[in-house]
Each structure stands twice: as structure tokens, then as C-alpha cells.
Amino acid sequence: MLVQCQPLKEIYCTGWGVAAPLLEVKDLYCERDDKVLFENLSFQLQQGQILHLGGSNGSGKTSLLRILCGLYHDFEGQIEYFGLRLADELENYHSSLLYFGHQVSVKLGLTALENLTWYARIQPQLDPSLISKALSEVGLEGYEQVLCQNLSAGQRRRVNLARLYMQKSSAIGHSLWILDEPFTAIDKQGVQELEQHISAFAASGGTVILTTHQQLALSSKIQRLNLDDWGTK
Amino acid sequence: MMRVFWAELSRDLLLAFRHKGDFLNPLIFFLMVAVLFPLGVSPAADFLAQIAPGVLWVSALLATLLSLDNLFKSDFDDGTLEQLLLSPESTYMIALAKACAHWITTGLPLALMAPLLAVMLFLPTQAIATLVISLLIGTATLSLLGAIASALTVGLKKGGVLISLLVIPLYIPVLIFGASAVQSAVDGLPVTAYLAILGAMFALSLVLAPFAIAASLRVSVSS
Numbered sequence: 199m200l201v202q203c204q205p206l207k208e209i210y211c212t213g214w215g216v217a218a219p220l221l222e223v224k225d226l227y228c229e230r231d232d233k234v235l236f237e238n239l240s241f242q243l244q245q246g247q248i249l250h251l252g253g254s255n256g257s258g259k260t261s262l263l264r265i266l267c268g269l270y271h272d273f274e275g276q277i278e279y280f281g282l283r284l285a286d287e288l289e290n291y292h293s294s295l296l297y298f299g300h301q302v303s304v305k306l307g308l309t310a311l312e313n314l315t316w317y318a319r320i321q322p323q324l325d326p327s328l329i330s331k332a333l334s335e336v337g338l339e340g341y342e343q344v345l346c347q348n349l350s351a352g353q354r355r356r357v358n359l360a361r362l363y364m365q366k367s368s369a370i371g372h373s374l375w376i377l378d379e380p381f382t383a384i385d386k387q388g389v390q391e392l393e394q395h396i397s398a399f400a401a402s403g404g405t406v407i408l409t410t411h412q413q414l415a416l417s418s419k420i421q422r423l424n425l426d427d428w429g430t431k
Numbered sequence: 432m433m434r435v436f437w438a439e440l441s442r443d444l445l446l447a448f449r450h451k452g453d454f455l456n457p458l459i460f461f462l463m464v465a466v467l468f469p470l471g472v473s474p475a476a477d478f479l480a481q482i483a484p485g486v487l488w489v490s491a492l493l494a495t496l497l498s499l500d501n502l503f504k505s506d507f508d509d510g511t512l513e514q515l516l517l518s519p520e521s522t523y524m525i526a527l528a529k530a531c532a533h534w535i536t537t538g539l540p541l542a543l544m545a546p547l548l549a550v551m552l553f554l555p556t557q558a559i560a561t562l563v564i565s566l567l568i569g570t571a572t573l574s575l576l577g578a579i580a581s582a583l584t585v586g587l588k589k590g591g592v593l594i595s596l597l598v599i600p601l602y603i604p605v606l607i608f609g610a611s612a613v614q615s616a617v618d619g620l621p622v623t624a625y626l627a628i629l630g631a632m633f634a635l636s637l638v639l640a641p642f643a644i645a646a647s648l649r650v651s652v653s654s
Contacts, residue, residue: 269513270653293519301510307449308442319438320518320525 218281219244220374220405221266226275228261235261236428239275243407243421245371248400251409253425259409260300262425263378266407267297294323294372296361298380302354306347310338310357313346317361323373324364332363335395337388352383359384362395370404377408390415435520436528443532453501454536457494461541464490465548476553483552484562484613491541491566492606495573496598498537500591502529502581503648512585513652526644527637530578538570554617561616565629569609572633575640576601582647586654605632 219242226239235258243249251259264270266277268288277284279291304313310333318326333342336356346354359380365373375396381389393415396406414420447454468486469479506512515525545566546559554562580597584590612625 264653267517269516272653289519292517295517297514297517299510299513301508301513303510303514305442305446305509305511307446312442312445316438316442317514320435320515320520322519 217245218278220280220372221284222276222278222281223266224276224278226262226265226273226277228258228265228273230258230261230272234429236425239425239428241421241423243405245405246400246403247421248396248406248408248419249421249423250414251407251423251425253409257425257429259425260378263297263299263376263407263409267295267376268292269297291374294369294374296321296323296365296373296375298358298361298375298377300378302351302358304346304354304357306354307345309343309345310349310360311342313357314360314364318364321361323366323369324361325366326364328364329360332360333357335363335391336360352385352388355383356388359392362392362399365399365404367402370399370402373399373404375399375404375406375408377406379409379411381410381412432521432524435518436524436531439515439525439528440532443529444535447532447536454498454540457498457537458540458544460497461490461494461544462548464493465551468552480553480555480617483549483554484558484617485610486552487545487548487554487562488566488569488606488610488613491545491570492573492602494541495537495570495577496595496602498533499577499581499594499598502533502578503585503651507585507651512648516649516652522645522648523641526578526582526641526648530575530640530644533578534571534574538567538574541570542566554613557619558613558616561622561626562613564626565609565612565622568626568629568633569605572605572629572636573602575633575636575644576605579640579643579647582644582651584651585648586651605629608632 221243223242224240227237228235239262241249251262253259261270265273268284268291279287284291305316308316311329314329314332315326318324318329330342333339336359338353338356338360341349341353346357349357362375380392384392389412396408400406464486472482473479503512506515516522518525542563545562549559549562577594577598580594583597584593587593608625608628612622612629615622615625
């Protein structure tokens with residue numbers, strides 16, 4: 199099935215000629231195991247912004263990210279994507295979303311190259327012609343044909359991170375990266391390069407939501423949101 | 432739409448090819464049943480010929496059941512399942528590809544191995560073609576139905592028992608018509624009616640099961 203790309207900009211503008219925010223969260227409420235993770239949580243995310251989600255362990259960062267991905271539905275409140283209900287727009291939304299979760303999300307029985315080829319096929323926002331370039335960007339040049347089970351933990355995560363270097367530049371204004379602890383198991387040099395890549399992506403109009411316990415040295419302006427302020431103690 | 436189907440199918444087949452143990456397991460089980468049955472019950476040829484249709488069909492069904500546990504497990508554990516669900520492509524095709532890959536790695540080899548075991552159990556030769564055809568259609572239905580139960584239980588720590596409970600009621604009609612088809616062939620009666628009903632059950636599950644699989648996967652991933 200060919201996904202028809204609609205002229206997003208025209209559709210997603212509000213009547214006043216001002217572009218609606220890429221994501222708008224209104225009065226979000228979520229509880230897990232009888233503990234309120236957050237309530238009345240509201241924020242907006244404009245195109246080109248970086249949102250750093252903070253909070254202690256168990257404060258609901260991952261839950262919030264999974265809600266924003268459309269993977270977790272046990273919540274109350276509204277989420278809007280360019281002013282429209284997210285639940286109605288999932289197909290458009292998912293064709294511009296890259297989610298990087300807790301798990302490695304890499305098949306150990308496949309090589310780095312096979313993993314990324316598969317990703318490029320199921321996620322059309324990834325450009326398959328950029329695979330080898332992406333692998334060398336994440337420092338895995340020469341490991342293309344190595345099975346991922348023979349790679350180290352950090353290298354496996356780098357295979358997954360290589361997706362961030364395969365983003366098609368055509369619809370970058372609508373792209374959203376949701377990164378859950380992207381720096382886990384990555385060395386200092388790698389973290390630095392990744393931070394640079396993230397700010398470059400944001401500078402060219404891409405939008406990022408990320409959680410990390412590391413100090414971010416991003417050059418661009420970052421919005422911060424601490425989930426500890428929104429839950430009940 | 433087909434692109435995502437082929438992407439998923441080829442990936443699953445490649446993985447199955449690299450982890451041969453996973454798909455040899457049901458085949459070895461199938462072989463063991465056919466080998467042990469004469470030892471445990473009676474090696475008399477006429478007795479074995481009488482029970483062969485049922486034994487072969489039941490063991491093929493149990494071999495399929497045995498392999499269901501792993502259908503989505505590894506994808507769920509390593510996080511590629513949620514990446515699949517985040518694909519803007521059709522989850523229907525993804526679910527269909529998964530069930531199809533499962534059939535190619537279990538049902539198809541079971542059906543192809545069946546003539547060998549049929550000879551070991553003295554099944555009359557005129558029934559062998561019916562056995563293979565009924566198993567080919569029947570196991571495809573079993574894969575599609577089983578994938579629903581597997582998708583529903585993938586998020587649970589011990590889903591194995593639950594899968595059997597969920598899936599056995601759905602498997603029973605397939606077993607009845609599959610084994611009856613072979614029995615009719617043994618008795619020299621026409622088999623087309625049985626095969627037609629097996630085909631109808633296959634067509635129905637081919638069209639509807641992927642919806643249920645996709646919905647079950649969403650439920651499992653969102654917990």
C-alpha cells in the first residue's frame with residue numbers, strides 16, 4: 199500500500215495562519231500500580247525543539263514516552279498532533295516517528311547490515327541508501343557483515359542508533375525522534391557525536407524528545423520537563 | 432504493502448535458518464511420536480494402519496502447538512516487536528507475514544515429512560496424497576489460529592499453558608476434518624467434502640486471523 203503523503207503544512211495549520219505545535223499534551227493523567235505517575239501534565243512541543251525529560255527512577259519517563267509513541271493507551275487526557283487527535287493520525291504520525299526504546303531492538307541473529315535493511319523496509323522514513331554511511335558514522339565500519347550476537351553491548355546499541363543517521367531529509371520538519379536513554383552503554387566520544395547529531399537534526403527543523411541522566415552539552419536551546427514535579431510523592 | 436510482507440517474511444525465514452534448533456524441534460517431536468507409537472501400543476501392521484490417520488494428525492497438531500510459544504517471544508524480548516507496531520505500514524500484512532513464516536518453518540516441513548511417517552505406520556498408500564494435502568491446508572490454519580493465542584500471551588511470563596487452553600478449542604474442528612479426510616481415503620471414500628471444509632476454514636482464518644493477531648500484539652505490547 200502506498201502511503202499518500204498529504205501536503206502536511208496546509209492541513210495542519212490552524213485558522214489563524216499559525217502552525218499548530220507538532221505535539222500538544224493536555225491534562226495527561228497516568229497511574230501505574232496505584233501510583234499516580236503524573237497528573238494535569240500539559241506541554242507543547244514546536245517543530246525544531248528538543249525536550250529533555252527528567253525525573254528520578256520510576257517517575258514515569260518511559261511510560262510517558264510510550265504514551266507519546268502511541269504504544270501505551272492506559273491514560274487520560276488529550277494528545278494532539280498538529281492540532282488533530284493523535285489516535286486518529288497514527289499512520290501519518292508513525293511515518294515520521296523514530297522511537298528508540300530501552301531494549302536493543304536489534305536482532306542478534308542478523309548482521310548489522312541486515313538489521314538496518316529490515317528497518318528501512320518497515321520504516322519508510324529511513325533511507326536504505328544511507329545504511330553504509332550511517333554505520334560508519336556510528337563507528338561500525340567493517341562490522342557490516344558481523345552477526346549482532348558477536349558485537350559488544352555498546353556496538354549493538356550503535357547499530358540501532360545508526361537509524362538516526364538514515365533519516366530522510368525530505369520531511370525533516372515533521373520528523374520526531376523519541377529517545378529513551380539513548381546514551382546507555384555508549385562511550386564518551388560516541389555520546390559527544392550523538393549530541394552533535396541531535397542538535398544538528400533539531401537545527402534543521404527536526405523535533406526530539408529524550409530522557410537521559412547525563413548532563414547534556416547540546417548547543418541548541420533545550421526545553422526541560424521534570425516529571426518529579428507532576429506526580430504525587 | 433507487499434514490501435513490508437516480504438521484508439518480515441524474509442527476515443523471519445533467515446532467522447529460522449540461522450537458528451535451526453527452533454524449527455527442528457517440532458519436526459523431531461513429530462518423528463518421535465511416530466517412532467514410539469508402535470513400540471508403546473502394538474507393532475501389528477493392520478492395527479497401526481487403523482490408527483495411523485489419527486496419530487499422524489494429532490502429532491502434527493501437537494508439534495505445531497509446541498512451536499507456538501516462540502512465535503513472537505524473541506521479537507517481544509528484544510524490542511523489535513514494538514518497532515514493527517510503530518511502522519506506518521499495515522500491521523495486517525506484518526501479522527500475516529509472521530504466521531506465514533511460522534507455517535513455512537513448521538507446517539510445511541511437517542506435511543512433507545508425513546509420507547515417510549505414514550509408511551512407518553502402514554498407512555495404505557492410497558491415503559498418502561490426502562494426508563499431505565490435508566496437512567498442508569490444515570497446518571496453515573493451525574498456524575494462523577495459533578498465532579492469535581501466541582500474540583495474546585506473549586507479554587506473560589508463563590504463557591505456555593494458556594496458549595494450549597486458548598487454542599485447543601479452535602484446533603479441534605481442524606483435527607476432526609483433517610483426520611476424517613485421511614480416514615475416508617483409507618476406506619476408499621470420496622474426500623473432497625472434507626478437504627473443502629478444511630479449505631473453507633483456512634480461507635476464513637487467512638482473512639480474519641491477521642486482524643486478531645495484530646490487535647492482540649497491540650494489547651500485549653501496551654501492557
